[in-house]
Amino acid sequence: MQEMTYGITxxxxxxxxxxxxxxxxxxxxxxxxxxxxxxxxxxxxxxxxTPEDVNDAVAAARLxxxxxxxxxxxxxxxxxxxxxxxxxxxxxxEEIARWEVLENRKPISQxxxxxxxxxxxxxxxxxxxxxxxxxxxNNLGDNLFGMVLREPIGVxxxxxxxxxxxxxxxxxxxxxxxxxxTLVVKPAEVTSATTLILADILAEAGLPAGAYNxxxxxxxxxxxxxxxxxDIDMLSFTGSTAVGRSCVHASGDSNLKKLGLELGGKNPIxxxxxxxLEDAADxxxxxxxxxxxxxxxSSSRLIVERSVAEKFEKILVDKMKKIRVGDPFDPETQVGxxxxxxxxxxxxxYIAKGKAEGAKVLTxxxxxxxxxxxxxxxxxxxxxxxxxxxxxxxxxxxxxSSFHFDSLNEAISIANDTVYGLAASVWSKNIDxxxxxxxxxxxxxxxxxxxxAGGPETPTGGFKQSGWGRETGILGVEEYTQAxxxxxxxxxxxxxxxx
Numbered sequence: 001m002q003e004m005t006y007g008i009t010x011x012x013x014x015x016x017x018x019x020x021x022x023x024x025x026x027x028x029x030x031x032x033x034x035x036x037x038x039x040x041x042x043x044x045x046x047x048x049x050t051p052e053d054v055n056d057a058v059a060a061a062r063l064x065x066x067x068x069x070x071x072x073x074x075x076x077x078x079x080x081x082x083x084x085x086x087x088x089x090x091x092x093x094e095e096i097a098r099w100e101v102l103e104n105r106k107p108i109s110q111x112x113x114x115x116x117x118x119x120x121x122x123x124x125x126x127x128x129x130x131x132x133x134x135x136x137x138n139n140l141g142d143n144l145f146g147m148v149l150r151e152p153i154g155v156x157x158x159x160x161x162x163x164x165x166x167x168x169x170x171x172x173x174x175x176x177x178x179x180x181x182t183l184v185v186k187p188a189e190v191t192s193a194t195t196l197i198l199a200d201i202l203a204e205a206g207l208p209a210g211a212y213n214x215x216x217x218x219x220x221x222x223x224x225x226x227x228x229x230x231d232i233d234m235l236s237f238t239g240s241t242a243v244g245r246s247c248v249h250a251s252g253d254s255n256l257k258k259l260g261l262e263l264g265g266k267n268p269i270x271x272x273x274x275x276x277l278e279d280a281a282d283x284x285x286x287x288x289x290x291x292x293x294x295x296x297x298s299s300s301r302l303i304v305e306r307s308v309a310e311k312f313e314k315i316l317v318d319k320m321k322k323i324r325v326g327d328p329f330d331p332e333t334q335v336g337x338x339x340x341x342x343x344x345x346x347x348x349x350y351i352a353k354g355k356a357e358g359a360k361v362l363t364x365x366x367x368x369x370x371x372x373x374x375x376x377x378x379x380x381x382x383x384x385x386x387x388x389x390x391x392x393x394x395x396x397x398x399x400x401s402s403f404h405f406d407s408l409n410e411a412i413s414i415a416n417d418t419v420y421g422l423a424a425s426v427w428s429k430n431i432d433x434x435x436x437x438x439x440x441x442x443x444x445x446x447x448x449x450x451x452x453a454g455g456p457e458t459p460t461g462g463f464k465q466s467g468w469g470r471e472t473g474i475l476g477v478e479e480y481t482q483a484x485x486x487x488x489x490x491x492x493x494x495x496x497x498x499x
Contacts, residue, residue, distance in 0.1 A: 005039065006329040008098065008108075014042040017192065019049055019216050020199040022060035023209025026053075032217070034190055037105040038328050038337040038373040044103060046192045049217040054184070054225040057213040061155045061182040062231055064210030071152050071180035079126040082174050084205035086122035089115065089170075092201065099193040100166055105337040105373065106291060107328045117456070118170035121472065124456040125174030128477045132178065143491035149484040152180030153258060154233030156480060157226040159219070160195065161239045162188035162339055163294040163396075168238050168262075169195055171456065171472050173212070176236070179480040182211045184232070186223055190340060192216045219243070228254045234480060236260040238296075240394075241420075241465050260469035260479055262296065262461060264394040265422030268415040269299035269451065270437055273308045275427035276449075277315055283425065283451040284400065285319040289335050289378045290452065293398035294343065296466075297423040297445060297452060300395060302380075303414050306404040313382055313402060317363045320378045326370050335398065337373035344374040347397030354381050354390040359401070386417055394420070408433060415441045421463030425451045444470075 014033055018025040028047020036043045064070055070078070089096065097111040106114075137146030156176050160168050165187060176183055187195035195214055202212050215222050227235055227250040234257055237247050241263040251257045269287055271280045287299030304312050328336035338344040351365050364379030376398060384391050384401040391401050405411040415424060415437075424443035428434045434448050444462040447453055459470040469479050 005327055006331070008101075008329045010036070010039055010041055011043050011102070014045045015193070016045045017047065017196045017216070019047045019053065020196060020212070020214040021053070021057045022064075022213065023203060028216075032189055034103055036102050036373075037339050038101070040372045044099075044193050046189070046196070046216045048189075049215040049222050051221065051225040053215050054222055054229065057184045057215050058155060058157075058226075058229055058231050060210040060213055061184050064208060065152070065155055065182040069208040070177070070182055070211045073180075075129040075132060075178075078178060078180070079129040081202075081206045082122050082126040082129060082177060085174070085202055085207070086119045086126070088201040088205055089119050089122065089198075092197070096166060096194050096197060099197065101328045101336075103191045103193050104162065104165055105328050105339055107330075107333040107336050109331055109333070110291065114164065114167040118166055121170045121456040122174040124472070125178040125477065128175065128474050129178035131474065132477055132481070134483070140487070143489060145488045145490060147486040147488070149486060150478065150481045151484055153480050153482050154181060155231060156181045156183050157229065157232040157235040158183055158185045159223050159226065159235070159237045159239070160185065160187050162191045163291060163296075165191035166194040166198075169198065171460070171476075172236055173198070175472060175476040176480050177207070177211065178477045181234075181480050184213045184215060184226060186215055186217070186219075186226055189216065189218055224250065227251065230255045232257055234258040234260065236471075238262045240264055244467065260471065261467040262471065263422075263465060263467045264420055265296045265298070265462065265466055266301060266392070266394055266418045266420045267297055267299050267423040267425075267443070268301045268303050268441065269425040270411050270415055270427065270441075271302070271304040271308075271312060272411075272426075272428040272430065272433055273305040274429045274433075276429070277308065277312050279449070280427040281312060281315040281319050283427070284316055285323060285378070287425065287451045288400040289320070289323050289398050292335050292338055292376070293347075293378075294339060294396050298396075299423075299425055299451060300400060301391070301415075301418075302400055302402040303405055303411055304402060305411070306406050309402070309404045313362060313380070317380060320363050320380055323378050325368055325375055325377065335375075335378065337370070337375050338397065341374065343396060344376070347376055347395060347399065350390055350393070350395045350397070350399060351376075351379060354384075354388065354399070354401070357388045357390070359384045359388060359390060362402075364398070386414070392418065408436065412437060412440050419465040422466035423447075423462075
């Protein structure tokens, strides 16, 4: 009899996936079996592709790009297919959410919200496909007219992470397709299901064969082959800064392909004494606990004005103790399990380091027994100093470090004291303070009296070692194009060689 949890049936046996090249499904020679991190039962089996499979996928994408079956369509036609894809995702919302929970362990309510965002990404990209344009220069004199064309860069390799398998995929794919590029996608080995499900949705929407290809397997084999491939024109990678560096080296050693990188973060949330402390505390609890802190834009450094620090930390502790941790299929669950065994050990090691280096645990810091799976209580450290490991290194878990400041300049200095610059948040009712902090803290995404807000209309990306380039919005389409300058002579040539 199949096991059920909160009305959801767990798979009796793992679902087996192939990989997708040139509009066709292929079977794998070797399979990887994934256990649900929340329920400890096998849920999927995916192919471990080879470098030869990568070569086939790249060849399919190259042919689909070069013969203009996608890039040659008018923007309106590309937009129509992207809109049909959005509707296809909407129709399969519950199915996609189920596999996100089974493979990734995120709460079902969060998964549904992310899929709604993914639908919005395809709808936004559809509009961008119609609006993408170049420029003209009518100021070069009567005999010369200038144009700047926006052309798709070509074949894009896309490597996505395990923490947001479908969301990050959909913050990339529709904008890449809107530009006219074709793709080869490699999802994280532990969370490949929804990337493969999207292949069928795109095909049913009318995307030409070869425009979207998926190869599954390890980063060491498949990811490396994509990064080094001489016929990939651009690589988009989301993951750790360390792996991002390896992408830079591999690109330089192959064809100097363009790179789009969204990497690590150690993001500050700055709270002034004049802020609404209840609102700010709720945001801080959410910011570190959303997706169990396994989120590149998690607010992992709390920087709070000293005069209210003790009061604020008490409010925050009370909030964090009330966070509902448990089975992700429970609609009331706010925090699910840790996605992988390795990440679970990493988070626990950082908690142990924080204690050993002298930081004080105000709440959390322990493993939770939820019957099955790996769970860690949302954790708040106080008395953190800048030299501590938990202050400087990306933990990628529900661990928040609290710093105290006395002046605006000190708050900005603490916020910028990191190699990262992905996201930041400031809380104050004083517009002068809020705007000053917004302009001086170096981060690609910024929130004032809110957190993790916004939609696919605006660009995302980081400063410093948090990455290169921008995704989503019109900039997220232009990122996958190159500019071509064209000059047209309209009068007779003034000869260089006298007759």
